[in-house]
Amino acid sequence: MSNDSHDNNSPLTARPQSAGPLHGSQRHGAEPQLSKLPGVKLRVSELAIMFLVSAVMSLATALQWWSIGTTETLGFITGGICVWLVVREHLWNWPVGIASNVVFFILFTQSRLYADAGMQLIYLALAVYGWWNWVYGGERRTQLIISRVPWLEAVVLLLLAVPLTIGLRAVLIAVNGAAPFWDALTTVMSLIAQFLLCRKRLEHWYVWMAVDVIYIPLYISRELSLTAVLYSVFLVMCIIGFTQWRRQWLAAQRSGHGPPQDGLSQDQSP
16 A cells, blocks of 8 residues: 555644634624624534434443544544534633644644644644634724635635645655645645634635535545544535535625625625
8 A cells, every 4th residue: 555545544634723703783893702702602402412412322332333543533522513613603612722722732742643633732822823813803993804825825725725835745755644645735724714714705615616626535545444434424514515605705795895896706696
């Protein structure tokens, strides 16, 4: 088997974390009112499902109903909750995501997926920036709203992605990483997606979808069926998240509260 594929012990890759966009009228210089953030209140059914799934997975691990260890189970739980909180634009996805970073740092270090492990440390720094930026990153320290990726930003990120992937792959081969190419590629793509998420760019969902599409068949080929199922769930969440964010961005544009349309698309369709 080539060094560019995951071994049978490789865990899932952690998902990034951030908070949700804010819409509606904003007074210049006004302090953000967290109680009025869209998406802050979760439905009782959502909380019940999170608790139930977490409890069942924890019980299955404790009673050894499956071969997944405690650390990986915590990674599944925190990663899944974090992604859903991002979909719902809930501010608490930041601390949940930080907890997920710690769990996955341990998992990836044990599995010799060094790029993914190192990425968790970068995610911690991005989480601090993203948390602050979503609350105070708007005009005159107001709440940040959803925007599109400007052409220049997109081109710069694309130009950086290729050499970073090549360079990181070389480093991972030198340190005997378990999956140099795929580890490097998905690491760079994930960091780009996380950066876009911190800046409240709608297109970050596209990047996450691409990462999931790579991981699903890769994990299936390595007989990591449960991880592949989880990433299929992540992919569905990304589609839902993109749909919700796009709807809110269009609503902000129509109401006159959105940023100028300087992104990759001028789509105005509902």
